[in-house]
Amino acid sequence: MNCYAAVDIGASSGRVLLGTYQDGRIDLAEIHRFKNGFFRKGFLDVWDTDYLLKEILTGLAKIKQAGIDTCTLGIDTWAVDYCLLDGEGQPIHDVVSYRDHRTDGAIDKVAELISKETIYQKTGIQFQPFNTLFQLFVEKQEDLERTETILMVPDYLTYRLTGEKVLEKTNASSMQLVNLETGELDEELLALVGLNRKQFPPLIEAGTVVGSLKQEFFPEFDLPEVEVIAVGTHDTASAVAGTPGEGDNWAYLSSGTWSLLGMEMEEPISTTAAYQENYTNEGGVYDTYRFLKNIMGMWLIQEVSRMLDHRYTFAELAQLAAEVEPFQREIDVNHPRFLNPEHMIEEIQAYCQETGQSIPETPGEIVRCVYDSLALCYQRELQKLAELTGKEVEELIIVGGGGNVALLNQTVADLTGMTVWAGPSEATAVGNIVVQMIQKGEFTDLAEARKVIKNTYPMKKFESNNNEYGGRKNV
Structure with a gap:
């Protein structure tokens, strides 16, 4: 073996x-x-x-x-x-x-x-x-x-x-x-x-x-x-390789320090519209392209946790956020001010104050603000992704550690109306491994490897609750 x-x-x-x-x-x-x-x-x-x-x-x-x-x-x-x-x-x-x-x-x-x-x-x-x-x-x-x-x-x-x-x-x-x-x-x-x-x-x-x-x-x-x-x-290339998607109508969200939201393409899309929306065509494994948008991602939560002296686990922070009424505030998660601020919580609070919103004070309010802002950003970018690729996005597969945040996954499903799958959380390591396995002849190609990944790592399914978020069946 x-x-x-x-x-x-x-x-x-x-x-x-x-x-x-x-x-x-x-x-x-x-x-x-x-x-x-x-x-x-x-x-x-x-x-x-x-x-x-x-x-x-x-x-x-x-x-x-x-x-x-x-x-x-x-x-x-x-x-x-x-x-x-x-x-x-x-x-x-x-x-x-x-x-x-x-x-x-x-x-x-x-x-x-x-x-x-x-x-x-x-x-x-x-x-x-x-x-x-x-x-x-x-x-x-x-x-x-x-x-x-x-x-x-x-x-x-x-x-x-x-x-x-x-x-x-x-x-x-x-x-x-x-x-x-x-x-x-x-x-x-x-x-x-x-x-x-x-x-x-x-x-x-x-x-x-x-x-x-x-x-x-x-x-x-x-x-x-x-x-x-x-x-x-590139860890995102490995993460996408480890994403068990099938067919042409799935999008991926590699959710870690960064959120990389996109689709796997056989040809790049370097149109004026793609340029204006600041989408990227990064190289994927086996002659593919990762047509995606970089979104700030869990870095925001990691820094919030650090500012709180890691008093709460990430699961505890998510639970505190779940107890807060949703969509009370929104920050631009891709604003340069959040790339490497001296104090993430104070930066979030300052943004809310400057934009005339109520200021999040408690850990739950701060984390809820981040998760809601990410979900709204994902919703908008999924719409743009469908427009730029000309493809109907029927399901979103969230891989990486961020896929463990059920609150965020459900919010995305509710906002978009699409099926959201979470897992595997170890997609990057799995993608790394399967490229080695393909080289050694364990699998003939990535499609075969992805079927094995899907059978090996059960994914959790999130469907829209058709609630007040106003989701749509498909983007």
């Missing part, structure tokens, strides 16, 4: 999981869990990639301790952040978090040199101030001149394990540097930020074998023999 390890690292935590396939089921076990988060260093918010590497190795050592001598490994993380390597293969500086404020105003500065419409026609990627394009634009030119190789975060971790430098396509697409027509990095945009194609490694497809873990790099760890496979290294 083959064993498959998945490294899934998000903005607040990371995990090493072990997957197997037997008796028509994908069995997934968490081997190691660790915290993650950016921190202030000097004038920048940065990630500790050495720490992340150590935690990956710790997880692999635990796999070896469990008696498993051989496995494959896939790594997925968040998108857009990168590492600059010098001629010796060493980082030039720490990996800066996309939530750092260094890119404030960068979109407008770039737009003075090349129009936003042109950038969108080239890349099909939505405009976010933290996109790699804008991060590179504000880099010190002397650092870029010293740079021999630029690696996205999961590719950098893979490089540290194997010594191989690659650029996996699903994460590369998030940079807003890949040309939709050619499938390669766009030379004009590279020149705009002072770079050239030679500073990036070759683009590879998800499912490509990158190489073997070099055990001699890590003599202090007792590790299994590991073959590293490039999965959908």
Whole structure:
């Protein structure tokens, strides 16, 4: 029986999981869990990639301790952040978090040199101030001149394990540097930020074998023999791969720190309407596109919890919210002020005050405000999604940790009138694993894998209560 390890690292935590396939089921076990988060260093918010590497190795050592001598490994993380390597293969500086404020105003500065419409026609990627394009634009030119190789975060971790430098396509697409027509990095945009194609490694497809873990790099760890496979290294690409949708009329909502709401497409949609609505065409696994909208997501709740000193579990916060009358307030969840405020609760309260709404005071009122605002945003974006794709959206599948919030799921079902399915919560890890399994011949393709996922992980169904929210049968 083959064993498959998945490294899934998000903005607040990371995990090493072990997957197997037997008796028509994908069995997934968490081997190691660790915290993650950016921190202030000097004038920048940065990630500790050495720490992340150590935690990956710790997880692999635990796999070896469990008696498993051989496995494959896939790594997925968040998108857009990168590492600059010098001629010796060493980082030039720490990996800066996309939530750092260094890119404030960068979109407008770039737009003075090349129009936003042109950038969108080239890349099909939505405009976010933290996109790699804008991060590179504000880099010190002397650092870029010293740079021999630029690696996205999961590719950098893979490089540290194997010594191989690659650029996996699903994460590369998030940079807003890949040309939709050619499938390669766009030379004009590279020149705009002072770079050239030679500073990036070759683009590879998800499912490509990158190489073997070099055990001699890590003599202090007792590790299994590991073959590293490039999965959908952008965690949303893995989450969508792990979403058990069938047919052409389902939408997904990958609900974690971010809410990624969209549909899986065979061709990109880079129309003027898509540009105006700021939709994105990120690369998916197996020649697909993730046509989606980035929505702020559970980051808002995570920060509210932190401001409350984590006195309540997320389930307790949801229960407090359920006791509050719905739709008393609404915030613009995608407003830049909520990207990385000093105090999330005070920012929410200030927004409500500035917009003439009553100010949420209790934890329940604050959380209810966030959940209602997210649900209303999802409703609007589902309508836009149907208009932009020309497809009728009949059901929404919510995967990831946010799918565990029944209050939010039911609110979305009531607002939209559509069937909402919740699960699997481990879609990202599952998607990571099934790409490895397809590479090893366990499944012939993703459609077959998704049928097994659906049979393995029961989903919870939410139907509209046809209440005062005014839901519609279909968007």
